[in-house]
Amino acid sequence: MTTTALVKRRILVVDDEPFICDAVKMMLSFDGHSVQTATNGADALLLFDREKFDLVITDLTMPIMRGDELADAIKARDPKLPVVMITAYAETIRDSAHAPASVDFIVSKPFLLEHLREAIAKTVHAGQL
Secondary structure, three states, X not given: OOHHHHOOOEEEXXXXXXXXXXXXXXXXXHOOOEEEEEOOHHHHHHHHHHOOOOEEEEEOOOOOOOHHHHHHHHHHHOOOOXXXXXXXXXXXXXXXXXXXXXXXXXXXXXXXXXXXXXXXXXXXXXXXX
């Protein structure tokens, strides 16, 4: 367990697949984080505007609002808030010149708890939390 996992964070998880939201919530709750979930970007922004979060984790491909669009909207509201993207297209995005500027870290699907811990640790290490 990393030392980052010992610091409890308020995390917003956004994925259009409810079972992914539930799985990520369970994994992060295991480390003591407080996790809220939303199944689309519009609902995520409503939650974000009502509550304070330390980190947002979002899927890329979602209906209504893509994860990169959500990241842009989050950064417009709070430029220093870390945004982590989970996607099956992580390698393609990392290798392209089109990586979303509003995303601080990309996690490849499928992922393990250790991958989420690494994303949290890297955003913390970057001085963003």
